[in-house]
Amino acid sequence: MSKVGVFHDVTGLFGGIGGLELGLGRAGHRATMFCECDAEAVSVLRSRFADVPVALDVRETDALLETISPTSDLLTAGFPCTDFSQAGTTKGFDGGRSSLIIDTLRLLERRRFENVLLENVPNWRQLHKGAYMRWVVEALEAMGYRWAYRTIDARAFGLPQRRLRLFLFATLTGDPREALFHGNEAPDDRAFALHEAAHGFYWTEGKTGIGWGESCVPTLKGGSALSIPSPPAILMGDGQVITPEIRDCERLQGFPAGWTDLPERNADVGGGPFKQRRRWLLAGNAVNVEVAHWLGERLSARVAVDLDAGTELNAGAAWPAAAWFDGSKRRSVPLGTWPVARTSRPLADFLRFPGAPLSLRATNGFYKRIMASSLRFKPGFVHAIGAHLSRMERNASDVAPRELLSDAA
Known part of the structure; x- marks a missing residue:
């Protein structure tokens, strides 16, 4: 855990099984509330984060506002990727799941968090010519946020899983690049004969x-x-x-092995035996904990980045793999998906x-x-x-x- 730095009280929407918050917690930040509707996921959250309240419906803005800790200054939202993912429906906001980001922004309009961290699949910036990414960043800009985003591969953190995810950090104070733009390592692209490796x-x-x-x-x-x-x-x-x-x-x-292995579901989400087959769904949809830990360390340290401002993005241009908004202009930055290269x-x-x-x-x-x-x-x-x-x-x-x-x- 970090010894010094700025630590945040986290409100986690679309909490899943707490991967983002578990990683942030390892860097010293503190989960103060979750919102999640999946019965098995809620049961995992209440087991693994026993002292943290869990709301059940992100659309119930009034109820959320009553539950959110007054000290919470970081809103996280790994909102559903079903309608953005190339493996999903690719309906974007016309789908019934990924459109829930609208409820996140509605909450932000009523309760400003100093910092916001969003996560989704890289296709978010490409689907329908980038219209859905544009919609979200325009909403954040209208509320006074500066933002930065970057596509990150979990394999960079020493885990043998090729997993690309886009993280967007928005803040009302300071430089958003400090959370995401550190490090730019070459990926490990070695190839192996079939007998040399799995x-x-x-x-x-x-x-x-x-x-x-x-x-x-x-x-x-x-x-x-x-x-x-x-x-x-x-x-x-x-x-x-x-x-x-x-x-x-x-x-x-x-x-940790067995994180989703529970005997029963929580009583207020149906009770009964925990559906073991759904453990694959829960783990597969989770935010990678090692990536979240790295993000938590960056959020705590908030060290200035040694980069130039980048290239101004023209209106309607395709969204690059990494970009940021400095308060007046959007800029593209040539950053790869490996901020570190752990063994x-x-x-x-x-x-x-x-x-x-x-x-x-x-x-x-x-x-x-x-x-x-x-x-x-x-x-x-x-x-x-x-x-x-x-x-x-x-x-x-x-x-x-x-x-x-x-x-x-």
Whole structure:
């Protein structure tokens, strides 16, 4: 934890399972309230942040205003990405989830926080020619905020997960660049032969892409709206194809293993058994804790950045990967996605819990898609998937006779 600096009291909208606030807390900041509507997520928050009140509806502005701590000076909002993400609906504000940022801004109009930290997918700045990013920053500017944003990759922080997210920091005082613009390291783009490292990919894809990762997994997803888990697959160096265990998924997001492992849901959100399958959704949708910790340290230190102002953005120009508003002009800044370059453990070494073999059905479907695809795959990959399919088919045929004998007995 930081020893000196400025520490903030945090109000966390769209709190999820508290990844952003957990990371900020490790840097010395303090969560004072959450707002979250998902029953399982609320249960996690009330278990892991036992002394912090949790409101249930971001649209109930009056109720929120009564609950927010008078000392809170930092509003966080990792608002839903469903309607912005390329893996989602891409409806933008016309969708029913991502439009909830409007309620965040409505709250800000009535209760100014000195600082605001927003998080979403990088597609936020590109969807519909940047209209939704423009709408949000214009609203912040009208309320007197200066802002800066940057796209950051969780892999820069030593975790073997390629996860790009856009963070926007707005403030009524000082220079917003101090929270985001420190550091600009070259990403680790090394490639490995299949036998040299584990490689992550999405078995649910195969026609237009597979989300490939060199000694890392691609971005963890929440899964389907029906709570069907959607973990990536991992081709291990020995040719085995597995899906990671949920506790390793939590660790890839920077949480302690078992962070979402609860026996029951909280009583005021339905009670009853905790739906274990939804742990994938909770972890996949979370803000990465290590990234949030780095942001918390920057927010505490607020050290001036050694950068020029950047290039003025013309009206209607595409939003770059990093930009800021100095109070009068918007400017583009040439910053990459790696503010640091921490040593990462190879994916195969990082995994702590035994993964499950990719099932026969999943492997068969994926194999058919990649065989029909025009994509170019890493040498040996298609063969490795075919070999795994053959092993799973043999295992299935070995099991069937024993099951028939057992039934006959």
